Amino acid sequence: MNRSVSVIGLGYIGLPLAMSLCEKGFYVVGVDVDTKKVEMLQKGITHVMEDCDGVPLQDVLRKHLQERAFHPTTRVAVAAWETSAYIVTVGVPVNRDGELDTRPLTAAMEQLGRVIKPNDLVLIRSTVSPGMVEELCIPILEQTSRMSPGEDFHVAYAAERVAEGRAMREFQTLDVVVGGLTERCAVKAAELLGQLTSGKIHVTDLRTAQAVKVVENVQRDLNIALAHELSRFAEFHNIDVYELIRMANTHPRVQLLQPGIGVGGFCIPNAYHYMRHSLGSELSLPLLQLARHINQDAPARVVEAVEQGLRSVGKPLSGTVVAILGLGMKDNSNDVRESPAVVLADLLRDRGAVVRAYDPLVPLQFPFQTKTLKECLYQCDALVVATWHDVFAEEDFPAALSVRAHGCVVYDRKRHLQPYLESSQIDDKDVVTA
Template structure:
């Protein structure tokens, strides 16, 4: 009897979803076209960082491999021998503003060929609104020779989790769900109830598709507002973080904080998905402008770094810049559309010599250093793009004392400066302006230097 769940696509969403299902007692067959990834998973190896209740995702993977609750394969036909539920998490890459539908549609065609009567196809990928009715359901019907909604069930329930919290949020967040028919929606809810304690909100396919894209686009707009507020605060000579903190004391205000950009697979792609669903006569300038503002954030950061280097008699061109963190956000090793990578490219284009270190990111780029010490050696500037847990315990005063001085520190994360203060580096000025850390009287060798800080 086929009672297992097949999760199709084993990336940053599909693998945590699979293991969250296993945590709930389900038996899951993971399917992915990447043979190398499947081979690694079978050996209990994954580079996806998703800690859950103090346990790494790799440890959870090995536990469920040993119990037999999780297996991995490249064959949909093999999965179909044991599964009657197929949850699809294959994404839609974006190049510029062009959405690449081919990987997902190829998966749908392959899936249709192995469907049998009574199966459920549950799409959890973020879609261009309209794809369920226009692309996915017709392809499933054509490839299977079955009638959707009568012979098999089709539903859509977009995932809404944040990387780093996916294992928990798959089991706790509310779910928006839509089916081709009421029976399809009920079947999807029956499956998802085994996964989550959240509430279910039934709606139409088109609203469900739009809701996920709008959630991400709204986040993009809010981050763009934070970046604009940073420019406003600088013009007024005030601390942007204090400004945001004060505004957020109002119960109806929830401003985010600025950074060097927006990365990952979800938020940066939302505008492209939304725009692709509209006719050429329709325009959504607010979403478009927000995307452009966030794309420019790394450029503005590079310009500010250059200006600060000038103040201490240096130039960005020819300077050695130590870049810390390459993930698309703090605590992540996902480098898809990472603003840190974009920032590194911009610095290099402006003539800087970039050395980057991130203990969670496998060696991939030629500018990656083998260690934090190697990254910081002889640096003229230190830029923090993404904060990783390993940085919490680094001996910063000792490491920074071995950089070139005066040293510029670009610390949007506001994590390094407190460490320097605790080590009794003298900090002059306010956090909203570039400020200088000067040697204290009778300073030790590790503190006997001047540091220009950029918050």
């Protein structure tokens, strides 16, 4: 197979995928509609936080730009001139009402349909609602290309399964599930993917391949919801939920996850909505719907805990200063999509609190962000540890904590700040809520 490929969509998934392909010796044309993003990539600049064997993604990007192994562009036509295989990683956003916005994917299919050539391969790796490839993508490709899918060109689906922060390693090591419109389509896709990953390539039918990703994600949504319910159970019994889970997990058939302040990112929070979209009104999934509600409401429960802690020291929530550490959707991430920390900040502000947040990984973009830890914690009445990054170890927490208000309520479920709070110099100021 030709050792060149195009990646359509250069976001948190597409860019690491493109770099992983470059690492495997491919020449990659990367296409994105965001002109500013492409201009930055052409200069070797990215804010996507990944690494390849300890080398930051930005350094990997610059290496492959210098070697002319990667060509970022806004023009799909360039991809057609250079390659015969296109990997689509364009997202399908979900709005506040849980409805899918297929416009980005539709636009990508229309653009590809205008430029694909006979015998080309279109491999869709976007997370989609099961059936969307057959009912949306393929008809658009057929109409705009005026060719017959499965005969004149090939279409296949293989969802990405990587976790942000480990994407480059997992793109090259994880098993992949692939389905094709025809057997030949699946074979073509499997041949390409086999050159990227050392994992096994599992071939199945097209609709099963689409369903696998959302089922994997919704399983984690369910498990996290269970962890959140266990947290409430443990609180009632005055039990440390993390110790409870650690002890339960000593059983070989128990693998409980740990609770946090919610579930963020693009994949897990949207999995139920992708499944529901494919069912219309014919079938409901009440267990999955309940799990989604539990996880979606988790930031609101943090607000309740903070308010209760403030009440215990004679302070109202409205008008008090609440500091938040970490805005990423998970530890060591600068991705704020669906971040529960951002939701928490908005809920607190809606209740009248003065919110400050510090996250050295997240570029300044919210009105409540501060540039320094000390500025964030200055005279704060409550402190919430939302996400914890390794770089926090470089911060001077004793100095920063010393400037918070007396009777400061601390919400730090995983006890990251415990070594500092136990210091004899500062422990007289704290009420720990959890």
